Each structure stands twice: as C-alpha cells, then as structure tokens.
Amino acid sequence: MITITGQEPHASFDATDDRKAREACGVCGVYAPGMDVARMTFFALYALQHRGQESAGICTVERGIAHIHKGLGLVSQVFNEDNLGVLRGSLSIGHTRYATTGSSVHLTNAQPYLIETALGPLGIAHNGNLTNTPALRRDLLQRGVGLTSSSDSEVITQMLAGADGQTWDARIQDFMRTAEGAYSLAILTRDAVYAVRDPWGFRPLCIGRVNGSGWVVASESCALSTIDATFVREIEPGEIIRLGADGVTSWRTPARPRQALCIFEYVYFARPDSLLEGRSVHWVRRKLGARLAQEHPIDADMVIGVPDSATAHAIGYSNESGVPFGEGLIKNRYIGRTFIQPDERLRRRKVALKYNPLPDLSGKRIILVDDSIVRGTTSGPIVALLRQAGAREVHMRVASPPIRYPCFMGVDMASQDELIAAHQSTDEIARHIGVDSLAYLSLEGLRSAVPGNGVGHCQACFDGDY
Numbered sequence: 404m405i406t407i408t409g410q411e412p413h414a415s416f417d418a419t420d421d422r423k424a425r426e427a428c429g430v431c432g433v434y435a436p437g438m439d440v441a442r443m444t445f446f447a448l449y450a451l452q453h454r455g456q457e458s459a460g461i462c463t464v465e466r467g468i469a470h471i472h473k474g475l476g477l478v479s480q481v482f483n484e485d486n487l488g489v490l491r492g493s494l495s496i497g498h499t500r501y502a503t504t505g506s507s508v509h510l511t512n513a514q515p516y517l518i519e520t521a522l523g524p525l526g527i528a529h530n531g532n533l534t535n536t537p538a539l540r541r542d543l544l545q546r547g548v549g550l551t552s553s554s555d556s557e558v559i560t561q562m563l564a565g566a567d568g569q570t571w572d573a574r575i576q577d578f579m580r581t582a583e584g585a586y587s588l589a590i591l592t593r594d595a596v597y598a599v600r601d602p603w604g605f606r607p608l609c610i611g612r613v614n615g616s617g618w619v620v621a622s623e624s625c626a627l628s629t630i631d632a633t634f635v636r637e638i639e640p641g642e643i644i645r646l647g648a649d650g651v652t653s654w655r656t657p658a659r660p661r662q663a664l665c666i667f668e669y670v671y672f673a674r675p676d677s678l679l680e681g682r683s684v685h686w687v688r689r690k691l692g693a694r695l696a697q698e699h700p701i702d703a704d705m706v707i708g709v710p711d712s713a714t715a716h717a718i719g720y721s722n723e724s725g726v727p728f729g730e731g732l733i734k735n736r737y738i739g740r741t742f743i744q745p746d747e748r749l750r751r752r753k754v755a756l757k758y759n760p761l762p763d764l765s766g767k768r769i770i771l772v773d774d775s776i777v778r779g780t781t782s783g784p785i786v787a788l789l790r791q792a793g794a795r796e797v798h799m800r801v802a803s804p805p806i807r808y809p810c811f812m813g814v815d816m817a818s819q820d821e822l823i824a825a826h827q828s829t830d831e832i833a834r835h836i837g838v839d840s841l842a843y844l845s846l847e848g849l850r851s852a853v854p855g856n857g858v859g860h861c862q863a864c865f866d867g868d869y
C-alpha cells in the first residue's frame with residue numbers, strides 16, 4: 404500500500420522533448436530501525452541542496468506500507484513538521500532535483516518515483532541520465548507499460564518493476580544489463596534500501612554508518628557529516644549495495660574498461676567539503692587555482708573569486724602567485740542560483756541582484772577567478788560591476804578549460820548552441836565579457852589536479868569524447 408501527500412501533479416509533457424531527460428540531482432537513502440529516518444533524510448537532502456533546487460521528495464516504508472511526500476522548491480519549502488510526521492518507517496530515500504534549463508518545472512518530474520509492484524512498494528531516486536532512454540521507452544510502451552512523464556527516472560522505475568527475477572537483487576542486475584549511461588540510484592523496497600552506481604561511475608555515491616547499526620547512502624559525503632554519520636567509502640562503479648536487516652550486502656557487476664567520474668564535479672558541482680575519490684574537493688579546487696596561476700600569471704593587485712563556487716580556486720591562485728586574495732564581491736546568500744531562471748533577460752538582471760562589489764576595488768588591477776564559463780552570461784555583468792566599483796583592470800582567469808560540448812550524463816550544461824566557447828575564440832569571449840585579458844586552465848592542468856591525474860574521469864564537456 405502507498406500513501407501520498409503533496410501537491411497533485413498538473414503537468415503537460417512532451418515525451419519527444421529530450422531536454423527534459425537531463426537530470427542532475429542529489430540522492431540519499433537511510434536504513435536505521437528505531438530512528439526518525441524521514442528527519443535524517445530531510446537533513447541529508449538539506450546538505451545536498453546545491454545538487455538540485457527545483458523539487459524535493461522523501462519516501463519511507465513502514466511495515467510494507469510506503470509513504471511519500473514531494474513538492475516543488477527547496478527542501479525547506481517542501482517539508483514541514485506535519486508532512487515529515489506522516490513519513491514513518493525505518494527505511495527511506497530522498498531526492499533533490501536540479502532545474503534543467505528549458506525543462507518543465509512540474510511535480511510530474513519530481514522524485515522519488517513510487518509505485519506498487521508484485522514485490523511490494525518500489526521507490527526510486529535517480530541522479531544521472533540514461534543515454535538509451537528512447538529505446539527503453541519504446542520497449543516499455545510496446546510491453547503495455549504506461550508512462551506519466553518524459554523522465555528517464557520513471558523509465559528506470561518501470562524497468563525494475565518488470566525486470567526478470569524474483570528478488571530485487573536479481574531485478575537490479577537485470578536492469579543493469581540493459582541500461583546505458585549515468586545512474587546513481589537510491590532504491591526503496593519493502594525491507595531494504597539499495598544503492599546502485601552505473602559501471603562507469605559517472606555520478607558520485609558514498610556510504611556511511613550512523614548510530615552504530617544504521618546505514619546511509621548519499622550523493623556526497625557532506626550529507627553524511629550533516630547527519631552525524633561516519634563516511635565509510637565510495638560505492639564503486641558497477642556496485643549494488645543492499646542495506647537491510649542482515650546488514651550490508653554488496654554485488655559487483657562487470658567493470659567497464661575505464662571509469663568515468665564527471666570531472667566537472669571537482670570544478671563546480673560538488674560541495675567543497677565533500678570527499679571524492681579520497682580527496683577533499685576544496686583541496687582539488689585550490690590545486691586547480693594554483694595550476695591556473697602557473698599557466699596564466701599576470702601582474703595585479705588583488706585576486707578575487709566569484710563567490711561562492713570559485714572561492715577555493717581563487718585562494719589557490721593567490722597562494723601560488725603571491726598576489727593577495729581579497730573578497731571583492733559580496734553575494735546575497737538568499738538568492739538561488741542564476742540558472743534557475745532560464746530566461747536570458749532575467750539571468751542578466753539576477754547577476755546584479757546577487758552580487759555587490761566592495762569599495763576597496765577602486766583603482767586596483769583585479770584578477771577575477773571563476774570556476775567555469777558556460778553560456779558566458781554571468782561574467783559580463785560581473786566584470787561591469789567591478790568596473791563600476793572603480794577597478795582599473797580586470798583579468799579573468801577560468802579554472803577549467805573552455806566548455807565546448809554539451810553533457811549527456813546528467814549535468815545541465817546548456818545545448819551546444821548556447822555554449823559560448825563552442826562558437827567564439829578566447830579573444831572574442833574576452834571582448835564579449837569586457838575584460839582586459841582572459842585565459843582558461845588547460846585540460847592537462849585540470850587533469851593534473853584531479854586524483855589519478857584525471858585518468859578514469861569523463862571530461863566530454865571539454866573534449867567531446869563521450
């Protein structure tokens with residue numbers, strides 16, 4: 404049986420609109436008998452908010468009965484004491500969904516997905532993007548399975564429900580034989596939480612212990628720290644983990660010839676206090692900044708980062724170059740990310756709403772460090788703000804290479820037409836954003852800062868090698 408609270412879906416969907424299929428999100432799952440798992444999931448999602456602000460949802464199971472609440476907006480907007488109180492049980496999963504530019508902001512796309520199956524309730528929270536969704540959809544529809552959205556996560560839910568095998572362990576393995584692309588999943592069943600990572604390991608997923616006998620899985624380790632869980636390890640590419648009454652069970656499906664953790668997690672996406680591949684993301688970002696300073700030095704009075712995402716890169720640049728680090732721009736903490744507004748005009752206006760320059764920029768030569776340039780819409784207005792504040796020169800340094808290719812693996816990276824570096828040279832971009840000079844980190848420089856010298860990472864947005 405399933406109980407549902409939350410807004411009623413009221414969406415129209417176009418299954419042929421592939422823009423809607425891109426999902427970059429945060430997922431988590433908790434197995435902790437005797438504890439308030441919904442509240443733990445809520446706080447874990449709170450820590451994963453940067454991975455998605457469009458919708459949030461939690462699904463729990465209590466003696467075979469599933470409860471779900473999901474809604475549009477931030478975790479803190481979707482949940483309150485009343486709806487958390489309904490989410491009883493000892494197992495749960497949660498999801499925050501990332502706004503995909505151009506995609507519909509409707510509850511039909513909100514996760515987790517929850518259905519009743521022959522093996523009891525099945526809840527799915529997915530981060531990633533399947534690359535063979537059209538074929539999988541056709542196959543499901545031909546088998547008479549109805550779909551309510553254009554989301555590949557619903558396809559995963561229905562594939563698992565109809566997969567071969569009498570147990571979820573077998574069905575998940577069957578699903579993994581046909582699914583292609585990126586998926587880090589938290590799956591809820593009658594008596595276990597599963598965590599599954601695709602054989603390439605595109606998106607992160609880790610596991611931790613809580614309160615002695617409980618277990619937590621989450622997209623990033625920052626979610627574990629928030630709920631006082633101890634990080635145990637990352638879930639390996641191709642690994643299936645089951646958390647249940649008999650503890651932790653793990654299966655490994657055949658590995659791919661190489662692995663492909665998204666390198667952009669290090670550049671921008673992950674929280675700096677998370678660990679990826681045994682390294683602090685903050686440490687990697689400082690190293691990216693240091694390498695950028697080696698590759699593209701320039702005489703200046705002050706290094707500033709675009710807050711908050713490029714602060715660590717800017718500190719790294721400053722330490723390496725000896726040019727003092729300064730704050731420069733103050734960010735309004737209560738404004739969401741610029742990309743939430745897909746409309747170009749609003750994106751421009753939001754930059755001024757989001758940042759204010761400090762007066763001590765006056766007369767100074769500034770090195771402005773940002774982690775990345777995607778569409779090139781944010782940088783121009785920021786540079787204009789710095790000049791209005793009296794900056795004498797603005798030299799922009801970008802701690803990642805030019806982004807020329809779209810992402811099909813779950814990061815909303817804009818389409819190729821929208822990617823400024825796909826169509827303009829560095830000099831043209833410099834003129835477009837109004838800087839005195841512009842330079843990007845090389846791909847070798849990026850790889851050298853990442854664990855394993857970048858081997859085993861997807862860098863397709865930079866080099867087009869999917």
Ligand code: AMP
Nearest residue numbers: 671712742775776777778779780781815
């Ligand atoms: P743009 O104006 O499109 O060039 O946006 C670049 C800015 O957005 C940089 O300051 C990044 O920190 C940030 N950013 C990079 N990637 C993304 C993404 N996938 N979604 C939202 N913001 C991003």
